[in-house]
Amino acid sequence: MKAWLEPLLRSRFLQGAILPLACIALWELVSRQGKVQSYAFVPVREIFGSLLELLASGTLLLNLLATLQTAASGLLLGGLAGIAVGGLMGASRLADALIGPLFHALRQVPILGWLPLIGLWFGNGDFPRLLIVCLAAFHPLVLNTYEGVRSIEQRYLEVGAVLRFGRLQRLRYVLLPGALPSVLTGVMHGLAFSWIATVGSELLFATGPGLGGLMQTAQAASRMDVVVICVAGIGVVGYGMHLGFALLGRYLLRWRSVR
Amino acid sequence: AGERVEVVRIATVAYPNEGRTAYNGAAAVIAGRGWLEKDLQKLGIRLEWVPVPVQSVGASVNEAFANRSIDFAAYGDLPSVILNSNGVETRLIVPGGKGNNVYLVVPEGSAATSIRDLKGKRIALHRGRPWEFSFTRLLEANGLKLSDFKIANLNPQAGAAALAAGNVDAFVALSDAFLLADRGLGRIIWSTKLPDQGWKMRAELWGAKDFVERHPEIAQVVANAYVRAAHWISRDENAAEFIRLSAASGHPESTLRQEYADDSVGWKARWEPAFDAALADHYRHVAGYALDARLIRKAPDTDRLFDARFVRAALKELQLESYWGAPPAAPRAGR
Amino acid sequence: MNARAGIAAGMFDAMADAVPAGALQIRGLSKSYRIGGQAVKVLDGIDIDIAPGRFVSIVGPSGCGKSTLLRLVVGLDDGYAGDIVLDGRRITSTSLDRGIVFQDHRLFPWLTVEENIGLALAALDLPPDEKARRVAEHIALVNLTGFARVYPHQLSGGMAQRAAIARALVNEPKILLLDEPLGALDALTRVRLQRELQRIWMQHRSTMIMVTHDVEEALYLGDEVIVMDARPGRIRRRVQVPLPHPRDRASRVLHALKDEILDELTVAPSGPDGRD
Amino acid sequence: MNARAGIAAGMFDAMADAVPAGALQIRGLSKSYRIGGQAVKVLDGIDIDIAPGRFVSIVGPSGCGKSTLLRLVVGLDDGYAGDIVLDGRRITSTSLDRGIVFQDHRLFPWLTVEENIGLALAALDLPPDEKARRVAEHIALVNLTGFARVYPHQLSGGMAQRAAIARALVNEPKILLLDEPLGALDALTRVRLQRELQRIWMQHRSTMIMVTHDVEEALYLGDEVIVMDARPGRIRRRVQVPLPHPRDRASRVLHALKDEILDELTVAPSGPDGRD
Amino acid sequence: MSFVDSRLRGWRERALTCVSPLLLLLSWEWACRAGLFPEQLLVSPGTVADAFMGLVDDGELQSHLQASLHRLLAGFLAGSALGLAFGVLMGLSRTAENICSPLFNVLRQVPSVAFIPMLILAFGIEETFKIVIVAKAAFFPVALAAYDAVRGIPRSHLEVAKVYRLPLPAMLRRIVLPATVPPVLTGLRLGLGRSWMVLVVAELLAADSGIGQMMEMGRQMFRIDVVMVGVMLTGVIGFALDRGFRVLEARLVRWRRC
Numbered sequence A: 001m002k003a004w005l006e007p008l009l010r011s012r013f014l015q016g017a018i019l020p021l022a023c024i025a026l027w028e029l030v031s032r033q034g035k036v037q038s039y040a041f042v043p044v045r046e047i048f049g050s051l052l053e054l055l056a057s058g059t060l061l062l063n064l065l066a067t068l069q070t071a072a073s074g075l076l077l078g079g080l081a082g083i084a085v086g087g088l089m090g091a092s093r094l095a096d097a098l099i100g101p102l103f104h105a106l107r108q109v110p111i112l113g114w115l116p117l118i119g120l121w122f123g124n125g126d127f128p129r130l131l132i133v134c135l136a137a138f139h140p141l142v143l144n145t146y147e148g149v150r151s152i153e154q155r156y157l158e159v160g161a162v163l164r165f166g167r168l169q170r171l172r173y174v175l176l177p178g179a180l181p182s183v184l185t186g187v188m189h190g191l192a193f194s195w196i197a198t199v200g201s202e203l204l205f206a207t208g209p210g211l212g213g214l215m216q217t218a219q220a221a222s223r224m225d226v227v228v229i230c231v232a233g234i235g236v237v238g239y240g241m242h243l244g245f246a247l248l249g250r251y252l253l254r255w256r257s258v259r
Numbered sequence B: 001a002g003e004r005v006e007v008v009r010i011a012t013v014a015y016p017n018e019g020r021t022a023y024n025g026a027a028a029v030i031a032g033r034g035w036l037e038k039d040l041q042k043l044g045i046r047l048e049w050v051p052v053p054v055q056s057v058g059a060s061v062n063e064a065f066a067n068r069s070i071d072f073a074a075y076g077d078l079p080s081v082i083l084n085s086n087g088v089e090t091r092l093i094v095p096g097g098k099g100n101n102v103y104l105v106v107p108e109g110s111a112a113t114s115i116r117d118l119k120g121k122r123i124a125l126h127r128g129r130p131w132e133f134s135f136t137r138l139l140e141a142n143g144l145k146l147s148d149f150k151i152a153n154l155n156p157q158a159g160a161a162a163l164a165a166g167n168v169d170a171f172v173a174l175s176d177a178f179l180l181a182d183r184g185l186g187r188i189i190w191s192t193k194l195p196d197q198g199w200k201m202r203a204e205l206w207g208a209k210d211f212v213e214r215h216p217e218i219a220q221v222v223a224n225a226y227v228r229a230a231h232w233i234s235r236d237e238n239a240a241e242f243i244r245l246s247a248a249s250g251h252p253e254s255t256l257r258q259e260y261a262d263d264s265v266g267w268k269a270r271w272e273p274a275f276d277a278a279l280a281d282h283y284r285h286v287a288g289y290a291l292d293a294r295l296i297r298k299a300p301d302t303d304r305l306f307d308a309r310f311v312r313a314a315l316k317e318l319q320l321e322s323y324w325g326a327p328p329a330a331p332r333a334g335r
Numbered sequence C, D: 001m002n003a004r005a006g007i008a009a010g011m012f013d014a015m016a017d018a019v020p021a022g023a024l025q026i027r028g029l030s031k032s033y034r035i036g037g038q039a040v041k042v043l044d045g046i047d048i049d050i051a052p053g054r055f056v057s058i059v060g061p062s063g064c065g066k067s068t069l070l071r072l073v074v075g076l077d078d079g080y081a082g083d084i085v086l087d088g089r090r091i092t093s094t095s096l097d098r099g100i101v102f103q104d105h106r107l108f109p110w111l112t113v114e115e116n117i118g119l120a121l122a123a124l125d126l127p128p129d130e131k132a133r134r135v136a137e138h139i140a141l142v143n144l145t146g147f148a149r150v151y152p153h154q155l156s157g158g159m160a161q162r163a164a165i166a167r168a169l170v171n172e173p174k175i176l177l178l179d180e181p182l183g184a185l186d187a188l189t190r191v192r193l194q195r196e197l198q199r200i201w202m203q204h205r206s207t208m209i210m211v212t213h214d215v216e217e218a219l220y221l222g223d224e225v226i227v228m229d230a231r232p233g234r235i236r237r238r239v240q241v242p243l244p245h246p247r248d249r250a251s252r253v254l255h256a257l258k259d260e261i262l263d264e265l266t267v268a269p270s271g272p273d274g275r276d
Numbered sequence E: 001m002s003f004v005d006s007r008l009r010g011w012r013e014r015a016l017t018c019v020s021p022l023l024l025l026l027s028w029e030w031a032c033r034a035g036l037f038p039e040q041l042l043v044s045p046g047t048v049a050d051a052f053m054g055l056v057d058d059g060e061l062q063s064h065l066q067a068s069l070h071r072l073l074a075g076f077l078a079g080s081a082l083g084l085a086f087g088v089l090m091g092l093s094r095t096a097e098n099i100c101s102p103l104f105n106v107l108r109q110v111p112s113v114a115f116i117p118m119l120i121l122a123f124g125i126e127e128t129f130k131i132v133i134v135a136k137a138a139f140f141p142v143a144l145a146a147y148d149a150v151r152g153i154p155r156s157h158l159e160v161a162k163v164y165r166l167p168l169p170a171m172l173r174r175i176v177l178p179a180t181v182p183p184v185l186t187g188l189r190l191g192l193g194r195s196w197m198v199l200v201v202a203e204l205l206a207a208d209s210g211i212g213q214m215m216e217m218g219r220q221m222f223r224i225d226v227v228m229v230g231v232m233l234t235g236v237i238g239f240a241l242d243r244g245f246r247v248l249e250a251r252l253v254r255w256r257r258c
């Protein structure tokens, strides 16, 4: 191997670029196969042109911000509620026995099943959509917090008992930090789910600004280039948030001795 | 008269557009010009548009009517029949004109030229949506049934992809059909534009029966606005502007223009809010179809769903009685 | 069992005030664990009386139930038969009066050394700077100055053990249970900490019970050395150490006692099943 | 450093066959850890030569880097400066030739004692019944018969340590590194295991390096005792023990050496920063 | 003694388990009787039961259920198995992580619905396509959970494996698997939930049969009782599958002290 190539190939950044570039190349290849393929696989050059256009007009940014806002509020509200419920279920057998069955059953009901009832209770505005996003973030955080709390080693709980921690202290010094790795995994899930739920609900019921709406309109117009840009934008922005949380996680879990 | 009304809620199909909510059809004009808002304001009533996403208009509006969270709604034919057959009563206040076209598209290379050629083939059709009815009337006219085909239940986006990929032999579409045709991916072999086949997909203004009965004066104001909008749109000089407004739905103006061009129904006549025999016939058919397809358990008497008095009054008030020609022989109006 | 406990507690409640602080009475204590589906007796017929302010060392073969005994006394486990009574009250749960240094250090991996130590003060109502002062003082005591902000995984085995000792000492419990607290320490550090333990014990006149495998250490610190037997864990012998504190390590008495105890420990065990 | 390593490895490769098995050379070894953002030197300028089949004991203050040294020798960490060369090859990773008993026992909580011990044989190509035989034999060796099917959390501290010893011994490594392997054991068990270690060592003529805080133990077992200093960890002294094995614990020579080493360890340390 | 105790506790817990579903059922019935909501929208449990029986008699429910369960199981099994393998690979190998993680984390954030046109081009409109969508929904949460779980294995465990040079299969079976059981099972449970959801969406957008299709048609037809049958059914099935995971977990982490 050439000497200059080796460090390049080792760089994390470049390694990470291999697959995306390969995907783009493959995409381009497919798009050149014919009319039919270029219907869904729009040529890269065309996409790029539309991207510049969307950026210049500010459309992309505007819709992106709207989606971000919904997703962020959903993640925050749903996530906090999830941590609370999951922590409660994990820490108390009684709560687990009481809430658990209902939660696990309801959790499996697809959101579409709830739509008539949600519409019935909360009408047709922005709130039901926020609720859907909240639920998307809620489930993984309940599950992961629960699991995190349950997997805290008995010996640490015993230390808490010896030091006579009150409920709050137990929560703050033992349960939360002990469950933190798992909670952070839950946040990672919740991040993606709430993001997906935001876009998905916009796609299905959008009437206002948002990437999903933009995509929906573009789909109606058969502007597959815009659809692809939206998909890529959704992915990339989601990835950006993922990186942010990953960084936060690394800081919060600095006490861990892992690989 | 009844208790005091503070707000009138009208559900209408809406699209996200440039970061704002855009309405379609008459609502776009009414909302854009602020007509209804002003008129209601004079009565001390607030107007609230309730946007419903295009993907689930029927179900959302029906639920909203049942829940009394809206007073009026502009939406399709089949859902209102379903709603009424389930005991939630609504009234057709202002007919929506002659309606939108439904198209049958086949892949570019297909040899099929009529629906009969497609017998036994695979057709993409989104079940339960308003255009299903138009399509079944086509089948009926040709002595065919849905069960003569392999129906692939696909939403319009998936249907377009499936047609492009050659996974289906035909695709029942709205004006998106032109997008496929323009790209050379599909060919339109039939549409409701054809002269002898007036089975366009309808959408009209409906009002909750309770509300209309208790507050006819408010219903009148609303009807006035819709008739006025129909009149405004139907004038040739406003056609371009209307198409521009409608393009907010994402459908490019070119497809919209194609949708309206070459139709057996002229532009002006297309928007006539007429309670004519064709309308009554249409709804009878819808109810019959719904019953046959077991979408409902008992068919409502559709003629009783029409409340023509508001349109009549509106035409008079707006002095449009002769605009669309002589008032047609009205069907038995409700009550 | 609950009913019995109630009566016992009531009985002792009445005498509670009369008994001075830190007096421990263990009567007919036995404890079983389920191992592989069957109950195995780990402690059997333990009777111990410890007067307040005494220093008791426990030595015994590996697996004889020393740690189990300490767990019971500190109140972490109430599934036993017999009575453990502290100052006239039956022990039913933990208390800040009883501190313990676990055999495995059990520092919370997510807290730094100083946070771990400070945690022992969390349940106390002290001003923050007083808490900080005490923590710093105890970090210095176990010679971890400079490592206050370090996480447990960055500590050596001995350092972690010292941090655990600091955590147990910092809230000055009336009874301190130490489970091989100095096991992982080098001779110098060990001697220093023995001296500190003794100083603290004499200063607070607290009751201390220390498990150790170092007979010399047991004798140097203890007023009494309890020698245990394994399977099931029983008390084999109780050796009084009739010397004043602080003691001279080279004392002849200590050496004689040491040989005696070592003999005791190294003869064939008298367990009923003869294993080990 | 990679290039250097390559050259060094090449050089030693050539001599590999000439050097007998289990010879360890450590040259100019130093190791730093990042603590709180800054690099702290933990080991500095360590030079050690260990001939094959030798038993070397290491003693030194808590935190002086003994465990770190063993980690490096076993090949778990290659972020160091200097060379560690085994039988002519630079150590770059672990090998079945090198076994270790960690200071914390590191039994897998989800495996029973026998599964934990059997794990050490997973990479060996032995028939299952031979593996089972060896495992059973080593369980008996550390006196855990009857506890084969028990999970680690059901063991006492000393029992877990013994299981860890069994795991390290079961695949008969050429070099065995022992990090305070007998620290949590009572006198009797300890003496027994010392004897077993010695027997195994003499039988296999393997090289053993043992960290211990018990100077007597270090001298009783070791051909050589390395005394370390803290901050940074350095070698302070190397004491040869000129006695044949097996030895008499009461030997005058041993006692004299013991006093000498204890003196060495208990005088004020000569660390450059004077801490500890 | 403690044995009887734990038996009693088991029974008590089982009894408690029924409390919340029963409460929900009761309040539902009460809300219907009190007429809090229009009867067309909040149908009573009795009506739902009738609708259920009706659908069962027609055989309609069975065929929908069979279609959905087939898609769910095939998609979930394929997706989660791949996700598990992929997550473990990324967790164990730095190179794999560096190469795959950006693309993985980008794709993870994109709703399946957005891929439908591309998936149709690639997989047609038959079962494969639906199964692929479900598999995708299960793949990502499971892969992420497995990856995080493997990354979270304490260094000390991995070091022991290294010292004994465990071959990969032994390493996976003896260390990676048991060390990651709870978090991976949590990932599987999440993945299952996602699969259900996406399946129903997919059936709604592009299918002729299945519980999702049944619910959507029920909604279009304003038959909320049919929708509720779907809701109850998905809930009960999901709950049963979830219980399965719990039992599995209990067996796999027997070693843990509680």
Ligand SMILES: Nc1ncnc2c1ncn2[C@@H]1O[C@H](COP(=O)(O)OP(=O)(O)OP(=O)(O)O)[C@@H](O)[C@H]1O
Pocket: C033, C034, C035, C042, C061, C062, C063, C064, C065, C066, C067, C068, C069, C103, D153, D154, D155, D156, D157, D158, D159, D184, D186
């Ligand atoms: N949680 C448990 N479940 C089952 N058995 C246990 C449990 N804890 C301890 N044991 C058993 O109880 C016995 C005594 O254990 P204990 O830890 O009290 O011994 P020890 O005297 O402290 O020994 P060491 O000196 O080795 O620490 C051992 O045989 C052990 O196997």
Ligand SMILES: Nc1ncnc2c1ncn2[C@@H]1O[C@H](COP(=O)(O)OP(=O)(O)OP(=O)(O)O)[C@@H](O)[C@H]1O
Pocket: C153, C154, C155, C156, C157, C158, C159, C184, C186, D033, D034, D035, D042, D061, D062, D063, D064, D065, D066, D067, D068, D069, D103
């Ligand atoms: N992972 C780590 N990160 C940072 N510092 C570490 C790490 N591991 C060890 N150290 C530091 O290295 C020094 C030496 O640790 P080591 O474990 O080698 O000591 P030791 O000689 O084995 O002590 P002991 O006798 O107490 O076990 C200590 O000061 C410790 O704080």
Ligand SMILES: [Mg+2]
Pocket: C066, C067, C068, C103, C179, D156, D157, D158
């Ligand atoms: Mg113990």
Ligand SMILES: [Mg+2]
Pocket: C156, C157, C158, D066, D067, D068, D103, D179
């Ligand atoms: Mg060490």
